[in-house]
Amino acid sequence: MHKYILRRVLLLIPIILGVSLLVFVMTDSAEGNVLQLIGDDYTPQQMAELMHEYGYDRSVLYRYGNYMKGLVRGNLGKSFIYKRPVLELYLQRLPATLKLAGASILVAIVLSIPLGIKAARSHGTLIDNGSMVLALLGLSMPNYWLGLMLAVLFSQKLHWFPSGGNLAGWKSLVLPAITLGTGLMATMTRTTRSSMLDVIRQDYLRTARAKGVPEKVVIRKHGLRNALIPIITIIGTELGKALGGAVVTENVFSYPGVGRLIIEAVNQRDTITVTGCLIMTAVLVAVIQLFVDILYAVVDPRLRAQYTTGRRKRGKKQQITTQGAVV
Amino acid sequence: MTKTVGASIDTGTFTKKKSQWVEVWGRFKKNKGAMIGLFVLVILIGIALTEGLWIPEEKVSTIVVADRLQHPSRAHWFGTDEMGRDIFWRTLYATRFSLTIGFVAVVVSAVIGIPIGAVAGYVGGKVESIVMRLTDIFSAIPTILMAIAIVSLLGRTTFNLMLAVGISSVPLFIRVTRASVLTVKNEEYIEAVKALGKSDLYIVFRHVLPNCLSPIIVQVTLRIASAIISSSSLSFLGLGIKPPTPEWGALLTAGKEYIMGYSYMCLYPGLAIMITVLAFNLVGDGLRDSLDPKLKH
Numbered sequence: 001m002h003k004y005i006l007r008r009v010l011l012l013i014p015i016i017l018g019v020s021l022l023v024f025v026m027t028d029s030a031e032g033n034v035l036q037l038i039g040d041d042y043t044p045q046q047m048a049e050l051m052h053e054y055g056y057d058r059s060v061l062y063r064y065g066n067y068m069k070g071l072v073r074g075n076l077g078k079s080f081i082y083k084r085p086v087l088e089l090y091l092q093r094l095p096a097t098l099k100l101a102g103a104s105i106l107v108a109i110v111l112s113i114p115l116g117i118k119a120a121r122s123h124g125t126l127i128d129n130g131s132m133v134l135a136l137l138g139l140s141m142p143n144y145w146l147g148l149m150l151a152v153l154f155s156q157k158l159h160w161f162p163s164g165g166n167l168a169g170w171k172s173l174v175l176p177a178i179t180l181g182t183g184l185m186a187t188m189t190r191t192t193r194s195s196m197l198d199v200i201r202q203d204y205l206r207t208a209r210a211k212g213v214p215e216k217v218v219i220r221k222h223g224l225r226n227a228l229i230p231i232i233t234i235i236g237t238e239l240g241k242a243l244g245g246a247v248v249t250e251n252v253f254s255y256p257g258v259g260r261l262i263i264e265a266v267n268q269r270d271t272i273t274v275t276g277c278l279i280m281t282a283v284l285v286a287v288i289q290l291f292v293d294i295l296y297a298v299v300d301p302r303l304r305a306q307y308t309t310g311r312r313k314r315g316k317k318q319q320i321t322t323q324g325a326v327v
Numbered sequence: 328m329t330k331t332v333g334a335s336i337d338t339g340t341f342t343k344k345k346s347q348w349v350e351v352w353g354r355f356k357k358n359k360g361a362m363i364g365l366f367v368l369v370i371l372i373g374i375a376l377t378e379g380l381w382i383p384e385e386k387v388s389t390i391v392v393a394d395r396l397q398h399p400s401r402a403h404w405f406g407t408d409e410m411g412r413d414i415f416w417r418t419l420y421a422t423r424f425s426l427t428i429g430f431v432a433v434v435v436s437a438v439i440g441i442p443i444g445a446v447a448g449y450v451g452g453k454v455e456s457i458v459m460r461l462t463d464i465f466s467a468i469p470t471i472l473m474a475i476a477i478v479s480l481l482g483r484t485t486f487n488l489m490l491a492v493g494i495s496s497v498p499l500f501i502r503v504t505r506a507s508v509l510t511v512k513n514e515e516y517i518e519a520v521k522a523l524g525k526s527d528l529y530i531v532f533r534h535v536l537p538n539c540l541s542p543i544i545v546q547v548t549l550r551i552a553s554a555i556i557s558s559s560s561l562s563f564l565g566l567g568i569k570p571p572t573p574e575w576g577a578l579l580t581a582g583k584e585y586i587m588g589y590s591y592m593c594l595y596p597g598l599a600i601m602i603t604v605l606a607f608n609l610v611g612d613g614l615r616d617s618l619d620p621k622l623k624h
Contacts, residue, residue: 014460014464015463015464015467018460018461018464018467019464019467019468022464022465022468023468023476026476026477026480027476027479027480133360136360136605136608136609136612137601137605139604139608140552140601140604140605140608141597141601141604142556142559142560142563142576142579142597142600142601142604143560144560144563144579145579145593145597145600145601148579148583148586148590148593148597149590149593149594149597151586152586152587152590156587156590240469241469241470243469244469244470244471244472245469245471247471247472247475247564248471248560248563248564251563251564252563262472262475263475263564263565266475266479266566267565269479271479274476274479278468278472278476281468281469281472282467282468282469282472285467285468285469286467289467
């Protein structure tokens with residue numbers, strides 16, 4: 001188990017290096033624009049000094065090296081526009097985004113897993129078809145549009161929730177969380193259903209029922225537990241998607257998170273802030289993926305066994321699995 | 328591909344073996360949702376192809392100040408915008424633009440992703456692991472953020488928007504193609520072609536890829552749906568198509584300013600996006616079920 005976790009943590013390093021290089025090189029090519037943009041306020045000599053200060057008289061790799069030196073020390077550079085360290089800006093906005101992504105995932109989990117199970121159990125009935133149509137509708141809706149429509153209905157017409165900002169406590173989280181959560185819910189309902197359908201047909205479920213195990217236990221212990229792995233996978237990827245989708249949702253509701261910061265920075269050509277936020281978001285997504293992978297090992301004893309047993313025992317294990325496959 | 332065999336034998340006991348595509352169509356036809364989706368798509372593509380012929384130009388772009396911000400009525404089914412232009416006609420007219428963006432974006436990702444995925448899967452070894460690690464890195468950045476980065480790097484033009492949306496879903500095509508190639512490349516018929524001394528390039532493109540088409544076709548259909556959503560999201564964020572260009576995302580963006588009081592301006596373009604995306608999703612799901620009946624639930 002520890003070996004598995006260690007291996008996965010080490011795999012993070014090349015991903016972080018690769019992502020930062022990719023983002024840096026991409027945004028760096030646009031970076032000159034900023035200096036040209038504010039260029040009018042400076043004399044040519046000041047401009048040259050500024051170019052030197054940001055390393056524009058050297059190669060991209062030199063600037064990347066410099067940037068990474070800063071990054072490992074927690075210095076992501078200073079925003080041109082806000083005149084504040086990027087990391088500070090990012091960390092200031094991060095809690096709001098995490099709250100939003102967390103709330104929407106929570107909404108999605110709480111609603112979609114029971115719905116998916118119900119749909120799978122009543123396969124082919126009206127409930128099943130109805131929930132699949134709903135899920136497909138949820139997948140097909142552009143979420144900014146859903147957000148706007150929710151704002152019109154629940155904020156403007158009914159005055160239940162505020163339409164923007166985050167000043168009203170949990171109430172200002174409701175509409176953004178539903179907006180962002182709908183797409184996630186749709187995907188998760190579909191995954192839960194198909195995963196449960198696979199499991200429901202297995203012989204061990206029939207055996208459990210034949211033994212007289214109560215239906216609730218059959219579903220929860222024998223069914224859901226085995227159906228959980230694809231569901232966990234999807235929760236992991238959906239959390240990543242939620243962090244991306246938050247960009248759009250935050251902008252619909254003027255919600256002060258990282259996504260809004262990124263768009264503000266893009267619009268003001270504050271590339272150093274964009275670079276920092278993109279890298280930090282990618283790292284966050286990678287870390288979440290790491291946790292999901294570890295969670296697999298916790299849920300799936302087969303995976304756990306693969307890494308807890310030492311090298312010598314592994315041959316034995318494989319034998320067992322091949323025998324299992326023959327049976 | 329399965330060829331028609333036994334057609335010339337007229338013993339009665341032999342029936343003509345159906346082509347694979349006929350079988351697929353047979354299964355697809357039975358799926359009500361998929362057929363509805365296909366029907367809608369045919370109409371939408373029909374509108375996109377012929378709209379220049381029958382949509383009156385003046386309805387789409389003429390500014391009539393006297394008619395500004397009219398709520399939906401018999402004269403203006405979807406109401407009018409802040410310039411007095413009819414939203415029904417503008418939404419209809421935007422079909423071509425929006426569909427084109429979705430198609431082109433997916434063509435971009437398919438053209439880049441499929442060959443890379445095929446080569447990675449077929450060659451294997453170091454090439455494969457390098458390609459896949461790079462793909463992992465690339466997909467660590469959420470697609471929409473990737474698209475934002477690319478657009479802000481390349482500049483905000485329609486072409487760059489399509490490129491950005493396309494490039495950001497390249498990893499998906501690499502993964503799908505590779506996975507599919509892996510299952511095909513060890514088949515006996517591939518070994519047979521190898522024994523004939525054909526070049527690897529010939530084998531990959533002539534024999535391996537054609538047999539990997541099913542998951543790729545499904546992916547293309549589903550990705551067009553999400554490309555339409557992504558590109559309109561970027562327009563909404565101010566990074567894509569700008570109003571007054573008749574594109575659904577741009578129409579919605581224009582309506583955003585008037586959302587309080589004139590919500591119909593956003594309602595209809597959004598519905599148009601939703602219907603289109605839904606149709607693509609229905610067809611994509613239907614194709615998946617009919618191309619690979621083993622997976623069907």
